[in-house]
Amino acid sequence: MSSYELALDRRAKEIEWENDTCDQYDYRIAAFCGLAAGVIDALFVGAPGQGALGRLTDKGADALVQKIAVMLWKGDKRSSAGGRPRRAPDTLERAISYLEQAFPVNYDARYAADLRDTGGALSSMAAKNHHLLSLAHSPDLIGLIFSILDQFTGGASFLYKGRVIRLIPVKDARGNKTAYMQGTTFSSKLFCGICNWLGHLASDLCGSSSTRREGKTGRGAGLPIPFYNLLLLMNFGNFDGASFAELAVKVFEEGYDLRHGAAMAVPVMVEECSIKLIWALKRRFYAGKDWSECIPSSKHADLRIMLLVGNAALCLVDAADAAIRAAVSGGSPLTFVLHLNLIAWARLITLIFKELRIRYGAGVDGAFAQYLAAAGLNDAYALRQYYERMNRLDATLEQKLTEFVRETEKEYERFINGVNQSLNPACGTPRQRQEASVAFARRHGAAPERIMETPEQLREWLGGADRQKKR
Structure with missing residues (x-):
């Protein structure tokens, strides 16, 4: 076949994929996979620290932190006098302690007393929730941006009553009165800042060294689920006397952290992988398609609908389980949210908006922005605009840095050539x-x-x- 014929054939297949519809068996398969995953979520995830999957992910996180600490200790070139422990961190407490002293940050304030001129803000901040209130502790793009910003400026960024505030720490994590920042040039400081952020996140993944000592049974205050701190911008509503943002803080204090998020992701992965596997096998052996046309992709309309139905079924079982457990405990909103699978609901919302964009175009984005403004969530919209400006600024700085390095290399090359032409007998x-x-x-x-x-x-x-x- 010619290239033109191949292009026509490929376009014909794409049109077929876009117009594929689900039959009754597709809906039943998707619903069954979603319901089965919902049962797994209800029986093996539950509330933080209670389900078997949650205990499994907690142990996995502990082991991961120890492996990271041992790996970094082996590559640590400092002497014992310079801060390197004499022996490898062989317990979780020692591993966390080593990471804490190896990757200090200036924004690790645990109480309002650790900050200057708070004006009464963050009065409820404590060791069990400061990882959530501090934006730089978020293990996502938000945390990276604010960590670099805080390390460069010596400040600390927090979410308080639905808005972002910046304060100055009394001392940094090493007890110094000035910001602790390695590197001599902009690029080296940026690299060290990113490494410092990652290392500090590892030290906070399973709590602090004081809360994970041998003999203690607590899980420690871990890191928030990526983008979970955006819920703190929603400072409205009344849930037993607390706003939605305050309820989100209470939920985090009960252990709804990144480790629990990993446990919640397991039923979602089981549901999606089972649907994709059955869809591929059905398409290959029932519809007689070639294997190249059985690769799961968002181009296939029927697969997108099956995933949407499966996630909806999972969320239905999850909501029913949370409602029953909340009713048994007296109708507590806290109990209800603790048993909700945030990962499943976020995935369902993502699939819905993705399908709407595919069917109705990017106009959905404008409608969503108008909805945020009408709902009084202007801070969330403004925060997204701020991130976009930061991304553009980062791209500009990277371009300028690249041009500077290129010009410096050219100038150095011209200098070396001039020296060689003047002194080298071979020239x-x-x-x-x-x-x-x-x-x-x-x-x-x-x-x-x-x-x-x-x-x-x-x-x-x-x-x-x-x-x-x-x-």
């Missing part, structure tokens, strides 16, 4: 080297009276120097 005749030397001196701003343009001038200058030495 031309003595006359040519002498002319190149004069041109090199003029190009770099040497004073005219110090430039020896002819051999006679050089000999005269050397003779005058000899006479001064004899005197």
Whole structure:
């Protein structure tokens, strides 16, 4: 087939995929996979620290932190006097303690007393919730941006009553009164800041060294689920006397952190993988399609609908389980939210908006922005605009840095070439080297009276120097 015929065939298949519809078996398969995943979520996830999957992810996180600490300890070039422990961190407490001292940050304030001029803000901040209130502790793009910003400026960024506030720490994590920042140039500081952010996140993944000592049974205050802190912008509603943002903080304090998020992701992965596997097998052996047309992709309309139905079924079981458990405990909103699978609901909302954009175009984005404004969530919209401006600024700085490095390399290359042409015997005749030397001196701003343009001038200058030495 010619390239034109191949293009027509490919376009015909894409049109077929876009118009594929689900039959009754597709809906039943998707619903069954979603319901089965919902049962797994209800029985093996539950509330933080209670389900078997939650305990499994907690142990996995503990082991991960220990492995990271041992790996970094082996590559640590500091001496024992410089802060490197004499032996490898062989317990979780020692691993966390090593990471804490190896990756200190200035924004790790645990109480309002650790900050200057709070004006009464963050009065409820404590060790169990400061990872959520501090934007730089978020393990996502938000946390990276604010971590670099805080490390460069010496400030600390927090979410308080639906808005972002910036304060100055009394001391940094090492007890210094000034910000702790490694590196000498902008690029080196940026690299060190990113590494410091990642290392500090590892130290906070399973709580602090004081809360994970041997003999203690607590899980410790971990890191928030990516983008979970955006819920703190929704400072409205009344849930047993607390706003939605305050309820989100209470939920986090009960252990609804990144480790629990990993446990909640398991039923979602089971549901999606099972639907994609069955869809591919059905398409291959029932519809007789080629294997190249059985690769799960968002181009297939029927697969998108099956995933949407499956996630909806999972969320239906999850909501029913949370409602029953909340009713048994007296109708507590806190209990209801603790048993909700945030990962499943976020995935369902993502699939819905993705399908709407595919069917109705990017106009959905404008409608969503108008909805945020009408609902009084202007801070969330403004925060998104702020992130976009930060991304554009980062791209501009990266471009300028690249141009600067390129120009510096060119200038260095010209300098080396000038030196070689002036001094290297392999580069031309003595006359040519002498002319190149004069041109090199003029190009770099040497004073005219110090430039020896002819051999006679050089000999005269050397003779005058000899006479001064004899005197």
